[in-house]
Amino acid sequence: MLLHRTTNGGHTAPASANLPPVSTPAVSTYDFIVIGSGPAGRRAAIQAAKLGRSVLVVEKGRRVGGVSVHTGTIPSKTMRETVLNLTGWRERGFYGRAYRVKKDIAANDLMARLHMTLDHEVDVLEHQFARNGVQTIGGTARFLDPHRIEVTSDVGDIRTFEGTRILLAVGTRPYRPDSVPFNGINVFDSDEIVEIPRLPRSLAVIGAGVIGVEYATIFSALDVAVSLVEARPAMLEFVDHELIEDFTHQLRDRGVTLRFGAKVEGIAFENDRPVTLLEGGRRVRSDMVLFTAGRVGATDALNLEACGLTTDARGRLKVDGRTFQTEVPHIYAAGDAIGFPSLASTSLEQGRIAACHAFGVPAPPAPEFFPFGIYSVPEISTVGMTEHDVRERGIPYECGIARFRETSRGHIMGLNAGMMKMIFSLKTQRLLGVHIVGEGATELVHIGQAVLNLKGTLDYFIENTFNYPTLAEAYKIAALDAWNRMSAT
Numbered sequence: 277m278l279l280h281r282t283t284n285g286g287h288t289a290p291a292s293a294n295l296p297p298v299s300t301p302a303v304s305t306y307d308f309i310v311i312g313s314g315p316a317g318r319r320a321a322i323q324a325a326k327l328g329r330s331v332l333v334v335e336k337g338r339r340v341g342g343v344s345v346h347t348g349t350i351p352s353k354t355m356r357e358t359v360l361n362l363t364g365w366r367e368r369g370f371y372g373r374a375y376r377v378k379k380d381i382a383a384n385d386l387m388a389r390l391h392m393t394l395d396h397e398v399d400v401l402e403h404q405f406a407r408n409g410v411q412t413i414g415g416t417a418r419f420l421d422p423h424r425i426e427v428t429s430d431v432g433d434i435r436t437f438e439g440t441r442i443l444l445a446v447g448t449r450p451y452r453p454d455s456v457p458f459n460g461i462n463v464f465d466s467d468e469i470v471e472i473p474r475l476p477r478s479l480a481v482i483g484a485g486v487i488g489v490e491y492a493t494i495f496s497a498l499d500v501a502v503s504l505v506e507a508r509p510a511m512l513e514f515v516d517h518e519l520i521e522d523f524t525h526q527l528r529d530r531g532v533t534l535r536f537g538a539k540v541e542g543i544a545f546e547n548d549r550p551v552t553l554l555e556g557g558r559r560v561r562s563d564m565v566l567f568t569a570g571r572v573g574a575t576d577a578l579n580l581e582a583c584g585l586t587t588d589a590r591g592r593l594k595v596d597g598r599t600f601q602t603e604v605p606h607i608y609a610a611g612d613a614i615g616f617p618s619l620a621s622t623s624l625e626q627g628r629i630a631a632c633h634a635f636g637v638p639a640p641p642a643p644e645f646f647p648f649g650i651y652s653v654p655e656i657s658t659v660g661m662t663e664h665d666v667r668e669r670g671i672p673y674e675c676g677i678a679r680f681r682e683t684s685r686g687h688i689m690g691l692n693a694g695m696m697k698m699i700f701s702l703k704t705q706r707l708l709g710v711h712i713v714g715e716g717a718t719e720l721v722h723i724g725q726a727v728l729n730l731k732g733t734l735d736y737f738i739e740n741t742f743n744y745p746t747l748a749e750a751y752k753i754a755a756l757d758a759w760n761r762m763s764a765t
Protein backbone atom coordinates (compact mmCIF):
# COMPACT_ATOMS: atom_id res chain seq x y z
CA MET A 277 0.00 0.00 0.00
CA LEU A 278 1.21 3.51 -0.76
CA LEU A 279 1.73 5.63 2.28
CA HIS A 280 1.95 9.32 2.52
CA ARG A 281 3.23 11.52 5.26
CA THR A 282 1.02 14.06 6.96
CA THR A 283 2.52 17.36 7.89
CA ASN A 284 1.49 17.13 11.54
CA GLY A 285 4.09 14.96 13.07
CA GLY A 286 5.42 12.60 10.45
CA HIS A 287 3.11 9.64 11.06
CA THR A 288 1.74 7.95 8.01
CA ALA A 289 -1.73 7.30 6.70
CA PRO A 290 -3.05 5.57 3.61
CA ALA A 291 -2.74 7.89 0.61
CA SER A 292 -6.28 7.00 -0.39
CA ALA A 293 -7.62 8.52 2.81
CA ASN A 294 -7.50 11.95 1.11
CA LEU A 295 -6.59 13.70 4.29
CA PRO A 296 -6.92 17.46 4.17
CA PRO A 297 -3.57 19.27 3.95
CA VAL A 298 -3.87 20.23 7.59
CA SER A 299 -1.42 20.91 10.29
CA THR A 300 -2.38 22.85 13.34
CA PRO A 301 -0.52 26.11 12.93
CA ALA A 302 1.08 26.92 16.24
CA VAL A 303 0.80 30.68 15.91
CA SER A 304 -1.53 33.08 14.17
CA THR A 305 1.05 35.58 12.90
CA TYR A 306 3.43 34.78 10.04
CA ASP A 307 6.09 36.61 8.05
CA PHE A 308 4.57 35.16 4.89
CA ILE A 309 1.10 33.77 4.20
CA VAL A 310 0.81 31.97 0.88
CA ILE A 311 -2.67 31.26 -0.46
CA GLY A 312 -2.56 28.26 -2.80
CA SER A 313 -0.11 25.33 -2.90
CA GLY A 314 0.39 25.01 -6.68
CA PRO A 315 3.79 25.65 -8.30
CA ALA A 316 3.85 29.40 -7.52
CA GLY A 317 2.79 29.00 -3.87
CA ARG A 318 4.96 25.98 -3.24
CA ARG A 319 8.15 27.53 -4.57
CA ALA A 320 7.51 30.85 -2.84
CA ALA A 321 6.79 29.17 0.50
CA ILE A 322 9.96 27.09 0.41
CA GLN A 323 12.08 30.03 -0.74
CA ALA A 324 10.78 32.20 2.13
CA ALA A 325 11.35 29.38 4.63
CA LYS A 326 14.92 28.99 3.38
CA LEU A 327 15.38 32.70 4.09
CA GLY A 328 14.46 31.97 7.71
CA ARG A 329 10.91 33.33 7.59
CA SER A 330 7.83 31.86 9.23
CA VAL A 331 5.49 30.66 6.48
CA LEU A 332 1.87 29.47 6.39
CA VAL A 333 0.39 27.90 3.23
CA VAL A 334 -3.40 27.87 2.99
CA GLU A 335 -4.91 25.32 0.59
CA LYS A 336 -8.58 24.73 -0.03
CA GLY A 337 -8.10 21.52 -2.02
CA ARG A 338 -8.16 18.15 -0.29
CA ARG A 339 -4.42 17.77 -0.73
CA VAL A 340 -1.54 20.13 -1.51
CA GLY A 341 -0.19 20.54 -5.06
CA GLY A 342 -2.71 22.75 -6.87
CA VAL A 343 -4.08 22.36 -10.37
CA SER A 344 -0.61 21.36 -11.49
CA VAL A 345 -0.58 18.16 -9.43
CA HIS A 346 -4.26 17.25 -9.26
CA THR A 347 -6.04 18.22 -12.47
CA GLY A 348 -3.57 19.88 -14.86
CA THR A 349 0.08 19.34 -15.68
CA ILE A 350 0.89 16.08 -13.94
CA PRO A 351 -2.40 14.21 -14.62
CA SER A 352 -2.43 15.13 -18.30
CA LYS A 353 1.23 14.21 -18.75
CA THR A 354 0.75 10.96 -16.83
CA MET A 355 -2.24 10.13 -19.02
CA ARG A 356 -0.16 10.86 -22.12
CA GLU A 357 2.73 8.66 -21.01
CA THR A 358 0.37 5.82 -20.04
CA VAL A 359 -1.40 6.02 -23.39
CA LEU A 360 1.88 6.01 -25.33
CA ASN A 361 3.13 3.02 -23.34
CA LEU A 362 -0.05 0.93 -23.42
CA THR A 363 -0.76 1.59 -27.09
CA GLY A 364 2.85 0.97 -28.11
CA TRP A 365 2.67 4.28 -29.96
CA ARG A 366 6.43 4.73 -30.15
CA GLU A 367 6.86 1.33 -31.81
CA ARG A 368 4.29 1.80 -34.54
CA GLY A 369 6.88 3.20 -36.97
CA PHE A 370 8.24 -0.37 -37.11
CA TYR A 371 5.23 -2.57 -36.47
CA GLY A 372 2.43 -0.59 -38.14
CA ARG A 373 -0.60 1.32 -36.96
CA ALA A 374 -2.42 -1.76 -35.66
CA TYR A 375 0.37 -2.55 -33.15
CA ARG A 376 -0.74 -2.61 -29.49
CA VAL A 377 1.04 -3.41 -26.24
CA LYS A 378 -2.31 -3.88 -24.44
CA LYS A 379 -5.29 -4.83 -26.52
CA ASP A 380 -8.27 -3.45 -24.61
CA ILE A 381 -7.32 -0.27 -22.83
CA ALA A 382 -9.90 0.97 -20.31
CA ALA A 383 -10.26 4.11 -18.20
CA ASN A 384 -9.08 2.11 -15.17
CA ASP A 385 -5.73 1.45 -16.83
CA LEU A 386 -5.19 5.19 -17.10
CA MET A 387 -6.44 5.93 -13.57
CA ALA A 388 -4.20 3.37 -11.86
CA ARG A 389 -0.99 5.01 -13.01
CA LEU A 390 -2.42 8.48 -12.47
CA HIS A 391 -3.13 7.83 -8.80
CA MET A 392 0.32 6.37 -8.21
CA THR A 393 1.96 9.43 -9.76
CA LEU A 394 -0.22 11.90 -7.87
CA ASP A 395 0.34 10.19 -4.52
CA HIS A 396 4.07 10.37 -5.13
CA GLU A 397 3.97 14.07 -6.10
CA VAL A 398 1.91 14.99 -3.02
CA ASP A 399 4.21 12.96 -0.81
CA VAL A 400 7.30 14.77 -2.14
CA LEU A 401 5.65 18.14 -1.65
CA GLU A 402 4.44 17.43 1.89
CA HIS A 403 7.90 16.23 2.78
CA GLN A 404 9.43 19.42 1.30
CA PHE A 405 7.09 21.56 3.39
CA ALA A 406 7.77 19.54 6.54
CA ARG A 407 11.56 19.59 6.01
CA ASN A 408 11.59 23.35 5.57
CA GLY A 409 9.26 24.07 8.48
CA VAL A 410 6.47 25.43 6.26
CA GLN A 411 3.13 25.16 8.06
CA THR A 412 0.01 24.28 6.10
CA ILE A 413 -3.68 24.58 6.81
CA GLY A 414 -6.65 23.25 4.83
CA GLY A 415 -9.43 25.69 4.07
CA THR A 416 -10.57 28.59 1.94
CA ALA A 417 -8.83 31.89 2.57
CA ARG A 418 -10.41 35.34 2.38
CA PHE A 419 -9.17 38.77 3.35
CA LEU A 420 -10.57 40.51 6.43
CA ASP A 421 -8.26 43.49 5.87
CA PRO A 422 -4.94 43.99 4.02
CA HIS A 423 -2.97 41.91 6.57
CA ARG A 424 -5.56 39.55 8.07
CA ILE A 425 -6.78 36.33 6.44
CA GLU A 426 -9.72 34.23 7.55
CA VAL A 427 -9.53 30.51 6.78
CA THR A 428 -12.70 28.38 6.72
CA SER A 429 -12.18 24.62 6.72
CA ASP A 430 -14.35 22.06 4.89
CA VAL A 431 -16.28 21.42 8.09
CA GLY A 432 -16.82 25.10 8.82
CA ASP A 433 -14.06 25.76 11.41
CA ILE A 434 -12.81 29.33 11.15
CA ARG A 435 -9.36 30.67 12.05
CA THR A 436 -7.77 34.05 11.52
CA PHE A 437 -4.11 34.66 10.64
CA GLU A 438 -2.04 37.77 10.19
CA GLY A 439 0.72 38.04 7.56
CA THR A 440 3.42 40.68 7.18
CA ARG A 441 3.65 39.71 3.50
CA ILE A 442 1.02 37.76 1.57
CA LEU A 443 1.24 35.90 -1.74
CA LEU A 444 -1.83 35.15 -3.81
CA ALA A 445 -1.09 31.97 -5.75
CA VAL A 446 -4.68 30.85 -6.22
CA GLY A 447 -4.41 29.81 -9.88
CA THR A 448 -7.39 29.31 -12.16
CA ARG A 449 -10.38 27.09 -12.72
CA PRO A 450 -11.99 26.02 -16.01
CA TYR A 451 -14.29 28.54 -17.68
CA ARG A 452 -17.76 26.95 -17.65
CA PRO A 453 -20.21 29.01 -19.74
CA ASP A 454 -23.93 28.52 -19.01
CA SER A 455 -24.45 27.47 -22.63
CA VAL A 456 -22.47 24.24 -22.08
CA PRO A 457 -24.48 21.51 -20.28
CA PHE A 458 -21.66 20.00 -18.17
CA ASN A 459 -23.10 16.85 -16.62
CA GLY A 460 -20.21 14.68 -15.44
CA ILE A 461 -21.52 11.90 -17.72
CA ASN A 462 -20.58 12.84 -21.27
CA VAL A 463 -19.86 16.59 -21.20
CA PHE A 464 -16.73 17.43 -19.22
CA ASP A 465 -14.34 20.29 -18.54
CA SER A 466 -10.56 19.84 -18.47
CA ASP A 467 -10.43 19.32 -14.69
CA GLU A 468 -12.97 16.48 -14.89
CA ILE A 469 -11.52 14.63 -17.85
CA VAL A 470 -8.67 13.16 -15.79
CA GLU A 471 -11.20 11.09 -13.84
CA ILE A 472 -13.56 9.97 -16.64
CA PRO A 473 -15.39 6.75 -15.80
CA ARG A 474 -15.02 5.18 -19.28
CA LEU A 475 -13.20 5.86 -22.52
CA PRO A 476 -15.36 7.32 -25.29
CA ARG A 477 -15.54 5.88 -28.80
CA SER A 478 -15.65 9.39 -30.20
CA LEU A 479 -14.80 12.74 -28.65
CA ALA A 480 -15.48 16.36 -29.62
CA VAL A 481 -12.90 18.69 -28.09
CA ILE A 482 -14.04 22.31 -28.03
CA GLY A 483 -11.10 24.75 -27.95
CA ALA A 484 -7.82 24.18 -29.76
CA GLY A 485 -5.57 25.89 -27.23
CA VAL A 486 -2.73 23.97 -25.57
CA ILE A 487 -5.01 21.92 -23.29
CA GLY A 488 -7.49 21.06 -26.05
CA VAL A 489 -4.78 20.05 -28.50
CA GLU A 490 -3.02 17.92 -25.88
CA TYR A 491 -6.15 15.96 -24.95
CA ALA A 492 -7.38 15.70 -28.56
CA THR A 493 -4.13 14.07 -29.64
CA ILE A 494 -3.83 11.85 -26.54
CA PHE A 495 -7.33 10.43 -27.13
CA SER A 496 -6.61 10.08 -30.83
CA ALA A 497 -3.56 7.96 -29.96
CA LEU A 498 -6.06 5.64 -28.21
CA ASP A 499 -7.88 5.34 -31.54
CA VAL A 500 -10.79 7.42 -30.27
CA ALA A 501 -12.36 9.31 -33.21
CA VAL A 502 -11.59 12.94 -32.31
CA SER A 503 -13.05 16.18 -33.70
CA LEU A 504 -11.20 19.32 -32.66
CA VAL A 505 -13.41 22.40 -32.83
CA GLU A 506 -12.06 25.95 -32.69
CA ALA A 507 -13.71 29.32 -33.35
CA ARG A 508 -10.45 30.84 -34.58
CA PRO A 509 -9.16 29.94 -38.03
CA ALA A 510 -6.10 28.09 -36.70
CA MET A 511 -4.73 26.36 -33.61
CA LEU A 512 -1.80 27.37 -31.39
CA GLU A 513 -1.25 30.67 -33.18
CA PHE A 514 1.82 31.52 -31.07
CA VAL A 515 3.74 28.57 -32.51
CA ASP A 516 5.82 28.92 -35.72
CA HIS A 517 3.43 28.36 -38.62
CA GLU A 518 5.68 25.93 -40.49
CA LEU A 519 5.64 23.65 -37.45
CA ILE A 520 1.88 23.86 -37.19
CA GLU A 521 1.58 22.91 -40.87
CA ASP A 522 3.63 19.79 -40.20
CA PHE A 523 1.66 19.03 -37.03
CA THR A 524 -1.69 19.55 -38.79
CA HIS A 525 -0.64 17.19 -41.55
CA GLN A 526 0.20 14.51 -38.99
CA LEU A 527 -3.15 14.91 -37.21
CA ARG A 528 -5.16 14.75 -40.44
CA ASP A 529 -3.14 11.75 -41.57
CA ARG A 530 -4.31 9.78 -38.56
CA GLY A 531 -7.91 10.83 -38.89
CA VAL A 532 -8.36 13.74 -36.44
CA THR A 533 -11.16 15.96 -37.79
CA LEU A 534 -10.30 19.65 -37.55
CA ARG A 535 -13.24 22.08 -37.52
CA PHE A 536 -11.60 25.50 -37.38
CA GLY A 537 -13.28 28.88 -37.87
CA ALA A 538 -16.36 27.23 -36.38
CA LYS A 539 -18.11 28.95 -33.47
CA VAL A 540 -20.00 26.62 -31.14
CA GLU A 541 -23.62 27.72 -30.76
CA GLY A 542 -24.61 25.11 -28.23
CA ILE A 543 -24.67 21.47 -27.27
CA ALA A 544 -27.85 19.44 -27.70
CA PHE A 545 -28.52 15.77 -26.94
CA GLU A 546 -29.87 13.08 -29.29
CA ASN A 547 -30.68 9.82 -27.51
CA ASP A 548 -28.64 11.16 -24.58
CA ARG A 549 -25.56 11.56 -26.82
CA PRO A 550 -24.12 15.08 -27.18
CA VAL A 551 -24.29 16.93 -30.48
CA THR A 552 -22.12 20.04 -30.81
CA LEU A 553 -23.96 22.65 -32.86
CA LEU A 554 -21.75 24.88 -34.99
CA GLU A 555 -22.51 28.25 -36.53
CA GLY A 556 -23.70 27.71 -40.09
CA GLY A 557 -25.67 24.59 -39.17
CA ARG A 558 -22.95 21.93 -39.01
CA ARG A 559 -23.24 19.34 -36.24
CA VAL A 560 -20.60 17.21 -34.57
CA ARG A 561 -22.02 14.03 -33.02
CA SER A 562 -19.83 12.32 -30.44
CA ASP A 563 -19.89 10.00 -27.51
CA MET A 564 -18.36 12.67 -25.25
CA VAL A 565 -17.57 16.38 -25.30
CA LEU A 566 -14.53 17.96 -23.67
CA PHE A 567 -14.83 21.72 -23.29
CA THR A 568 -11.41 23.36 -22.90
CA ALA A 569 -12.04 26.91 -24.10
CA GLY A 570 -10.40 29.02 -21.43
CA ARG A 571 -9.78 29.33 -17.70
CA VAL A 572 -10.56 32.12 -15.22
CA GLY A 573 -8.63 33.35 -12.18
CA ALA A 574 -9.78 31.66 -8.94
CA THR A 575 -9.86 34.98 -7.13
CA ASP A 576 -13.57 35.37 -6.37
CA ALA A 577 -13.48 33.74 -2.91
CA LEU A 578 -10.69 36.04 -1.70
CA ASN A 579 -12.89 39.04 -0.77
CA LEU A 580 -10.36 41.29 -2.47
CA GLU A 581 -12.28 44.49 -1.64
CA ALA A 582 -11.10 44.05 1.95
CA CYS A 583 -7.47 44.50 0.87
CA GLY A 584 -8.00 47.09 -1.85
CA LEU A 585 -7.37 44.91 -4.93
CA THR A 586 -9.47 44.34 -8.03
CA THR A 587 -9.22 41.93 -10.96
CA ASP A 588 -9.86 42.09 -14.69
CA ALA A 589 -13.00 40.55 -16.23
CA ARG A 590 -11.37 37.09 -16.20
CA GLY A 591 -10.51 37.24 -12.50
CA ARG A 592 -6.80 37.93 -13.00
CA LEU A 593 -4.62 40.17 -10.85
CA LYS A 594 -2.26 42.87 -12.06
CA VAL A 595 1.35 42.85 -10.81
CA ASP A 596 4.68 44.54 -11.43
CA GLY A 597 6.26 42.04 -13.87
CA ARG A 598 9.70 42.30 -12.18
CA THR A 599 8.72 41.99 -8.52
CA PHE A 600 5.26 40.37 -8.63
CA GLN A 601 3.96 43.02 -6.21
CA THR A 602 0.33 44.01 -6.64
CA GLU A 603 -0.82 47.61 -6.21
CA VAL A 604 -0.83 46.91 -2.45
CA PRO A 605 2.93 46.60 -1.91
CA HIS A 606 2.96 43.88 0.79
CA ILE A 607 0.61 41.67 -1.26
CA TYR A 608 2.19 39.68 -4.10
CA ALA A 609 0.58 37.53 -6.78
CA ALA A 610 2.15 34.88 -8.99
CA GLY A 611 1.27 31.96 -11.24
CA ASP A 612 -1.82 31.54 -13.37
CA ALA A 613 -3.76 34.11 -11.31
CA ILE A 614 -1.74 36.85 -13.05
CA GLY A 615 -2.31 35.47 -16.57
CA PHE A 616 0.23 34.89 -19.36
CA PRO A 617 2.14 32.62 -19.75
CA SER A 618 0.18 30.42 -17.29
CA LEU A 619 2.65 27.57 -17.10
CA ALA A 620 3.74 25.51 -14.12
CA SER A 621 7.36 26.14 -15.16
CA THR A 622 7.05 29.93 -15.13
CA SER A 623 4.80 29.91 -12.03
CA LEU A 624 7.58 28.23 -10.04
CA GLU A 625 10.04 30.96 -11.02
CA GLN A 626 7.55 33.75 -10.34
CA GLY A 627 6.94 32.34 -6.85
CA ARG A 628 10.66 32.28 -6.12
CA ILE A 629 11.22 35.84 -7.35
CA ALA A 630 8.19 37.13 -5.39
CA ALA A 631 9.44 35.56 -2.14
CA CYS A 632 12.96 36.91 -2.65
CA HIS A 633 11.64 40.40 -3.31
CA ALA A 634 9.28 40.24 -0.34
CA PHE A 635 12.21 39.61 2.00
CA GLY A 636 14.73 41.93 0.43
CA VAL A 637 16.89 39.37 -1.38
CA PRO A 638 17.91 40.39 -4.90
CA ALA A 639 16.60 38.00 -7.55
CA PRO A 640 17.52 38.84 -11.12
CA PRO A 641 14.52 38.64 -13.45
CA ALA A 642 14.13 35.47 -15.49
CA PRO A 643 15.75 35.62 -18.97
CA GLU A 644 13.55 36.94 -21.78
CA PHE A 645 13.18 33.60 -23.54
CA PHE A 646 11.63 30.60 -21.81
CA PRO A 647 10.44 27.43 -23.52
CA PHE A 648 6.87 26.39 -24.23
CA GLY A 649 6.19 22.67 -24.06
CA ILE A 650 3.03 21.32 -25.63
CA TYR A 651 2.64 17.68 -24.69
CA SER A 652 0.51 16.72 -27.61
CA VAL A 653 1.16 13.55 -29.61
CA PRO A 654 3.57 14.41 -31.20
CA GLU A 655 5.15 16.92 -28.82
CA ILE A 656 5.80 20.52 -29.77
CA SER A 657 8.34 22.73 -28.07
CA THR A 658 9.58 26.16 -28.92
CA VAL A 659 11.86 28.86 -27.55
CA GLY A 660 12.63 32.34 -28.86
CA MET A 661 11.26 34.09 -31.91
CA THR A 662 9.12 32.51 -34.62
CA GLU A 663 9.68 33.33 -38.29
CA HIS A 664 6.64 35.60 -38.05
CA ASP A 665 8.25 37.46 -35.08
CA VAL A 666 11.58 38.09 -36.84
CA ARG A 667 9.79 39.34 -39.95
CA GLU A 668 7.66 41.69 -37.87
CA ARG A 669 10.78 43.06 -36.16
CA GLY A 670 12.47 43.52 -39.55
CA ILE A 671 15.45 41.32 -38.61
CA PRO A 672 17.26 39.82 -41.64
CA TYR A 673 17.33 36.07 -40.95
CA GLU A 674 17.86 32.61 -42.32
CA CYS A 675 16.32 29.27 -41.26
CA GLY A 676 17.68 25.76 -41.10
CA ILE A 677 15.54 22.65 -41.02
CA ALA A 678 16.31 19.09 -39.89
CA ARG A 679 14.00 16.10 -40.16
CA PHE A 680 14.32 13.47 -37.42
CA ARG A 681 14.33 10.76 -40.06
CA GLU A 682 17.69 12.22 -41.24
CA THR A 683 19.31 11.27 -37.92
CA SER A 684 20.61 7.78 -37.17
CA ARG A 685 18.79 7.85 -33.85
CA GLY A 686 15.59 8.59 -35.74
CA HIS A 687 16.17 5.48 -37.90
CA ILE A 688 16.82 3.35 -34.84
CA MET A 689 13.63 4.61 -33.20
CA GLY A 690 11.57 4.10 -36.35
CA LEU A 691 10.65 7.78 -36.58
CA ASN A 692 9.12 8.85 -39.84
CA ALA A 693 8.01 12.27 -38.61
CA GLY A 694 9.47 15.09 -36.53
CA MET A 695 11.31 18.24 -37.48
CA MET A 696 13.43 20.99 -36.01
CA LYS A 697 13.56 24.53 -37.35
CA MET A 698 16.22 27.02 -36.25
CA ILE A 699 16.27 30.71 -37.02
CA PHE A 700 19.52 32.73 -37.12
CA SER A 701 20.26 36.42 -37.59
CA LEU A 702 21.94 37.02 -40.94
CA LYS A 703 23.91 39.94 -39.55
CA THR A 704 25.27 38.44 -36.32
CA GLN A 705 24.60 34.73 -36.88
CA ARG A 706 23.00 34.73 -33.40
CA LEU A 707 20.41 32.05 -32.71
CA LEU A 708 16.97 33.68 -32.57
CA GLY A 709 14.59 30.75 -32.21
CA VAL A 710 14.25 26.98 -32.06
CA HIS A 711 11.03 25.19 -32.94
CA ILE A 712 10.57 21.45 -32.68
CA VAL A 713 7.73 19.04 -33.37
CA GLY A 714 8.28 15.36 -32.71
CA GLU A 715 9.56 12.81 -30.24
CA GLY A 716 11.48 14.35 -27.33
CA ALA A 717 10.79 17.95 -28.39
CA THR A 718 10.19 19.18 -24.84
CA GLU A 719 13.60 17.86 -23.72
CA LEU A 720 15.56 18.75 -26.86
CA VAL A 721 14.50 22.38 -26.76
CA HIS A 722 16.68 23.10 -23.72
CA ILE A 723 19.89 22.92 -25.77
CA GLY A 724 18.51 25.68 -27.98
CA GLN A 725 17.32 27.61 -24.93
CA ALA A 726 20.81 27.58 -23.38
CA VAL A 727 22.51 28.78 -26.57
CA LEU A 728 19.82 31.42 -27.12
CA ASN A 729 20.00 32.87 -23.61
CA LEU A 730 23.80 32.77 -23.64
CA LYS A 731 23.63 34.72 -26.93
CA GLY A 732 25.31 31.94 -28.90
CA THR A 733 25.63 31.77 -32.68
CA LEU A 734 25.49 29.28 -35.54
CA ASP A 735 29.15 28.41 -34.84
CA TYR A 736 28.26 26.68 -31.58
CA PHE A 737 26.32 24.01 -33.43
CA ILE A 738 28.79 23.65 -36.29
CA GLU A 739 31.94 23.46 -34.15
CA ASN A 740 30.75 21.24 -31.29
CA THR A 741 30.62 17.48 -31.20
CA PHE A 742 27.28 15.92 -30.36
CA ASN A 743 26.69 12.44 -28.98
CA TYR A 744 25.99 9.97 -31.77
CA PRO A 745 23.43 8.65 -32.40
CA THR A 746 21.03 11.17 -30.82
CA LEU A 747 18.05 13.25 -31.86
CA ALA A 748 20.10 16.25 -30.66
CA GLU A 749 22.14 15.84 -33.84
CA ALA A 750 19.17 17.54 -35.50
CA TYR A 751 20.68 20.78 -34.13
CA LYS A 752 23.82 20.24 -36.17
CA ILE A 753 21.88 19.25 -39.27
CA ALA A 754 19.57 22.28 -39.03
CA ALA A 755 22.52 24.61 -38.36
CA LEU A 756 24.41 23.26 -41.39
CA ASP A 757 21.27 23.68 -43.46
CA ALA A 758 21.07 27.34 -42.37
CA TRP A 759 24.80 27.80 -43.03
CA ASN A 760 24.41 26.37 -46.57
CA ARG A 761 21.52 28.70 -47.26
CA MET A 762 23.48 31.68 -45.91
CA SER A 763 26.47 30.79 -48.07
CA ALA A 764 24.23 30.54 -51.11
CA THR A 765 22.85 34.08 -50.67
Ligand SMILES: Cc1cc2nc3c(=O)[nH]c(=O)nc-3n(C[C@H](O)[C@H](O)[C@H](O)COP(=O)(O)OP(=O)(O)OC[C@H]3O[C@@H](n4cnc5c(N)ncnc54)[C@H](O)[C@@H]3O)c2cc1C
Pocket residue numbers: 311312313314315316317318334335336337341342343344345347348349350352353415416417418445446447448466487574577578610611612613618619620621622623649651
Ligand atom coordinates in the same frame (compact mmCIF):
# COMPACT_ATOMS: atom_id res chain seq x y z
C1 LIG B 1 -4.83 20.31 -18.40
C2 LIG B 1 -3.66 21.19 -18.07
C3 LIG B 1 -2.41 20.82 -18.51
C4 LIG B 1 -1.31 21.63 -18.21
N1 LIG B 1 -0.08 21.24 -18.65
C5 LIG B 1 1.01 22.00 -18.36
C6 LIG B 1 2.32 21.59 -18.77
O1 LIG B 1 2.47 20.57 -19.41
N2 LIG B 1 3.37 22.36 -18.43
C7 LIG B 1 3.23 23.51 -17.70
O2 LIG B 1 4.25 24.17 -17.41
N3 LIG B 1 2.01 23.92 -17.29
C8 LIG B 1 0.91 23.19 -17.60
N4 LIG B 1 -0.34 23.59 -17.18
C9 LIG B 1 -0.47 24.84 -16.43
C10 LIG B 1 -0.15 24.64 -14.96
O3 LIG B 1 -0.93 23.61 -14.40
C11 LIG B 1 -0.39 25.94 -14.25
O4 LIG B 1 0.37 26.94 -14.89
C12 LIG B 1 0.00 25.89 -12.80
O5 LIG B 1 -0.70 24.89 -12.10
C13 LIG B 1 -0.27 27.24 -12.14
O6 LIG B 1 0.22 27.21 -10.84
P1 LIG B 1 -0.31 28.18 -9.72
O7 LIG B 1 0.64 28.05 -8.60
O8 LIG B 1 -0.59 29.50 -10.27
O9 LIG B 1 -1.73 27.62 -9.26
P2 LIG B 1 -2.54 26.24 -9.25
O10 LIG B 1 -1.68 25.08 -9.62
O11 LIG B 1 -3.72 26.53 -10.07
O12 LIG B 1 -2.91 26.10 -7.74
C14 LIG B 1 -3.68 27.05 -7.07
C15 LIG B 1 -4.13 26.47 -5.75
O13 LIG B 1 -4.75 27.50 -4.99
C16 LIG B 1 -5.83 26.94 -4.26
N5 LIG B 1 -6.77 28.02 -3.93
C17 LIG B 1 -7.47 28.79 -4.78
N6 LIG B 1 -8.20 29.69 -4.10
C18 LIG B 1 -7.96 29.48 -2.78
C19 LIG B 1 -8.42 30.10 -1.59
N7 LIG B 1 -9.26 31.14 -1.61
N8 LIG B 1 -7.97 29.61 -0.42
C20 LIG B 1 -7.11 28.56 -0.37
N9 LIG B 1 -6.65 27.96 -1.47
C21 LIG B 1 -7.04 28.41 -2.66
C22 LIG B 1 -6.41 25.92 -5.24
O14 LIG B 1 -7.17 24.93 -4.55
C23 LIG B 1 -5.17 25.36 -5.89
O15 LIG B 1 -4.73 24.21 -5.21
C24 LIG B 1 -1.47 22.80 -17.46
C25 LIG B 1 -2.74 23.17 -17.00
C26 LIG B 1 -3.83 22.38 -17.30
C27 LIG B 1 -5.19 22.78 -16.80
